[in-house]
Amino acid sequence: MKEQLESIRVKAMEALEDASTPAALEELRVKLLGKKGELTAVLKQMGKLSAEERPIMGQMANSVRAAIEEKLEERKETIHAAAMEARLAAETIDVTIPGESYCIGHQHPMNQVLQQIKDTFVGMGYEVYEAPEVELADYNFTRLNIEEGHPSRDRSDTFYFTDDDSVLLRTQTSPMQIRYMETHKPPICMLAPGRVFRKDEADATHSPMFHQIEGLVVAEDITMGDLKGALISILRKVYGESAATRFRPHHFPFTEPSCEMDMACHKCHGTGELDGQVCSTCHGEGWIEVLGAGMVHPKVLENCGIDPEKYSGFAFGMGLERMAMGQLKINDLRLIFDNDVRFLNQF
Numbered sequence: 001m002k003e004q005l006e007s008i009r010v011k012a013m014e015a016l017e018d019a020s021t022p023a024a025l026e027e028l029r030v031k032l033l034g035k036k037g038e039l040t041a042v043l044k045q046m047g048k049l050s051a052e053e054r055p056i057m058g059q060m061a062n063s064v065r066a067a068i069e070e071k072l073e074e075r076k077e078t079i080h081a082a083a084m085e086a087r088l089a090a091e092t093i094d095v096t097i098p099g100e101s102y103c104i105g106h107q108h109p110m111n112q113v114l115q116q117i118k119d120t121f122v123g124m125g126y127e128v129y130e131a132p133e134v135e136l137a138d139y140n141f142t143r144l145n146i147e148e149g150h151p152s153r154d155r156s157d158t159f160y161f162t163d164d165d166s167v168l169l170r171t172q173t174s175p176m177q178i179r180y181m182e183t184h185k186p187p188i189c190m191l192a193p194g195r196v197f198r199k200d201e202a203d204a205t206h207s208p209m210f211h212q213i214e215g216l217v218v219a220e221d222i223t224m225g226d227l228k229g230a231l232i233s234i235l236r237k238v239y240g241e242s243a244a245t246r247f248r249p250h251h252f253p254f255t256e257p258s259c260e261m262d263m264a265c266h267k268c269h270g271t272g273e274l275d276g277q278v279c280s281t282c283h284g285e286g287w288i289e290v291l292g293a294g295m296v297h298p299k300v301l302e303n304c305g306i307d308p309e310k311y312s313g314f315a316f317g318m319g320l321e322r323m324a325m326g327q328l329k330i331n332d333l334r335l336i337f338d339n340d341v342r343f344l345n346q347f
């Protein structure tokens with residue numbers, strides 16, 4: 001029995017030394033120390049021994065078990081350390097290699113201009129309002145005093161969704177006036193920027209989709225003086241305090257009286273000439289049209305349930321792209337929509 005135990009110890013040490021994976025170690029542990037293991041098998045024979053021999057063999061068996069357990073633990077640590085070392089070697093990171101750089105974008109130049117305009121109006125007490133781009137012809141035309149048969153209602157100018165021409169892509173931001181007046185009572189002070197759609201071919205100054213910014217103020221005793229004051233101050237905020245402006249009479253179905261506002265050309269500073277040549281930006285006019293405006297037509301107020309005897313107001317609409325082109329000194333509208341990064345990076 002003594003020889004058996006000694007043989008188990010020697011063989012176990014050799015086998016454990018050769019084991020190179022955690023799985024092989026576990027297999028050996030079961031084989032040597034398990035319930036059906038070799039050591040247990042020897043211990044089962046203890047009953048056959050004499051009373052003197054039993055404690056001696058017991059002690060020896062325990063020391064063999066202890067030796068095997070110690071060796072198991074030692075091999076486990078060695079194998080684990082080797083695996084860790086191999087993994088570290090395989091996953092080494094060279095911290096001296098330059099990192100990947102990420103390009104951080106910024107707001108689109110047109111949105112920068114829009115944000116500036118919005119901020120300015122909000123500072124003057126205007127509320128920013130949004131409404132659907134798919135609009136009813138009733139809101140887009142009829143209730144804005146644009147009658148049946150008006151050229152702007154023509155199918156060649158407007159994207160209609162239905163055969164009866166009752167649903168369309170809004171051609172202007174003015175229907176937002178109607179929507180706002182339907183749901184709000186005076187005093188009203190509203191700014192409504194948004195996309196509008198017309199059947200235009202894209203060229204240097206036209207696009208089938210562009211942006212307008214609509215404004216509406218309705219309260220008691222609003223006059224043309226309020227209109228001029230508000231619009232002159234916004235133009236000065238966007239183009240600088242020295243921006244020269246002028247108002248010209250005009251006609252819109254939904255305002256009366258109506259006007260257009262011009263700004264002195266930013267290229268030739270209102271002279272119409274540039275280096276002895278006719279200025280190409282203003283075509284020699286010296287002025288650039290920036291927006292249309294007017295006093296809200298009494299019929300439009302009535303269409304929205306507002307008493308035109310008690311209230312008056314002004315409205316204006318400006319093309320955002322035109323404002324952006326002027327401010328950013330861009331000469332082709334298509335550049336704004338192409339989204340060429342080389343262009344966008346300049347702003």
Ligand SMILES: [Zn+2]
Binds near residue numbers: 270271
């Ligand atoms: Zn000019």
